[in-house]
Amino acid sequence: MKLNKIFKNTLLVLAACLVLSACATKKEVATDIQGQMQGDVYTGTDTVEYLADGVPDRVFFATNESILTTASRETLRAQAAWLRKNPNINVVLEGHADERGTREYNLALGERRANAAKDYLMTYGISSDRITVLSYGKERPVDSGSNPLAWSKNRRSVTVKAN
């Protein structure tokens, strides 16, 4: 699904804001009615579980995208630090898509999202041997709603302990 113009502009403004580190204005710019999305990326914590204190288990994506947001990268760095401290733990990265796409494309998209997370963990020193990627496409939504907020929660990559 294409981002509509408002979302696109919002993202641009937001990106500019982040580049300038002018985060004081962040809240005014890009919060939706429920305050849980920026652009169409989920920023809430409703569905998030924790691998350890301060280590969220999942990152969220924009529609049809697999680019990691600033928040996602922060989450993944925390995961990488935790994985470095726990060298015996292996993980499965489960990639997911929302329901607004064809099933087969979504399987591929879920794989691409999980791989984006995997690549980031690897750049922070986690061996690819410890990471398995598993795409569920649109098969395992966490939120059964048919609305943009529910879809944003479902576009995710979740890091799950494999052992």
Place this chain on the structure above:
Amino acid sequence: MTKKILILLFILIPINANALIEVDITRGNLNPLPLAVSPLSIDEESRKGFEKILKEENIGSEISNIVENNLRISGLFNPLDKKAFLQAPDIANLKPRFEDWNLIKAQALITGKVNYIDDKLRVEFRLWDVLAAKEMMALAFTTVPNNWRRVGHIISDKVYERLTGEKGYFDTRIIYVSEEGPKTQRIKKLAIMDQDGANNKFLTLGNELVLTPRFNPASQMVTYLSYFKNMPRVYLLDIETGTQEVVGDFPGMTFAPRFSPDGKKIIMSFAKDGKSDIYTMDLENRIVEKITNHPSIDTSPSYSPDGKYITFNSDRSGYQQIYVMKNDGSDVKRISFGNGLYGTPVWSPRGDLIAFTKLHKGKFYIGVMRTDGSGERLLTENYYQEAPSWSPNGRVLIFYRETKTNSKGEGFSAKLWSIDLTGYNERQIKTPTDASDPSWSSLLSN
């Protein structure tokens, strides 16, 4: 191996080549042809014989009901109410009183007879042109009694073919994914049924997620995606024996499988490192070939009926669009250029069209376009629908549709639907559970 179901077929009387009635299949049929399907006549001894084996009180009526139902759901015919029939089935089969059938406005008449002979089911039927007062076709079948539903489907196919000039699609099956449970934890099983919904059977138990089953056009084999041991892989299943095997030895997810038209290859996607490419595997020598090589997502491949071309969807342009290439992966051409996203291209068995799913401004469409991308025609619009599969004669598309949930996330359902290529005759196909990912078989008998 496929168990051969033997149906002997005799032509009773040479077909009259100059029949008058003809049904034009190419336009949306708003005036379905009125026709009368007389119950097949049956003598008391045969009736009792079949009642004992098949637990059907009157197999003659039951077979005619199958024919009547098939012809009705095709949308091309309007079977008249049996209560209005003036002539008894046995006499009508010998020599219809055409004035009587004319009186109730029937333009065609189907009559027939069922016999129980040497533990076999023998069925003869005749198709009559009421206005011309002529016999158009007469055929007889002998088979094992358990095949009685198939006899009804074969009669329907013969009538359809005689009146439209094109092969029918009634003696066919649908394989699909049965769905149960909450949307966040769906239990999915492979299921198979006759095209009219009868003989539904589950092929897997629901222990692992299964998706996208597709028939081999040349046999009763199926390829599908299974999450067995949490490893999404393409599998091959023999419906007759129940044996299954994983297709190829790929270090990652394989998905979106389909057979080549000759049934000798499987074409599918393999996902690795965030990119999905299209591969084929020869089922005889197990040789794997990489067909596309691009950092994008290339998936949902489907062969042209002559096997020379492949259509697929790719997001190499930035968004999901439909492409056509030669079967060796050369000459890749984008063919979808309308507004929105395009996916799940499926080549028509007639070769001239590609059916697809389109997403535009939050709505999903099932449509068709010519193989060069021209002549795009949207057949149906809905909140969510996708994955069309062609009837073997290329006249009907089956697909699945999901409902929008309410504000509490309730009310989700997934159902199978079909629609004519003309855009008319949209109807839900009843299944015992929710259903998705339908795939239509070839004609079981030719």
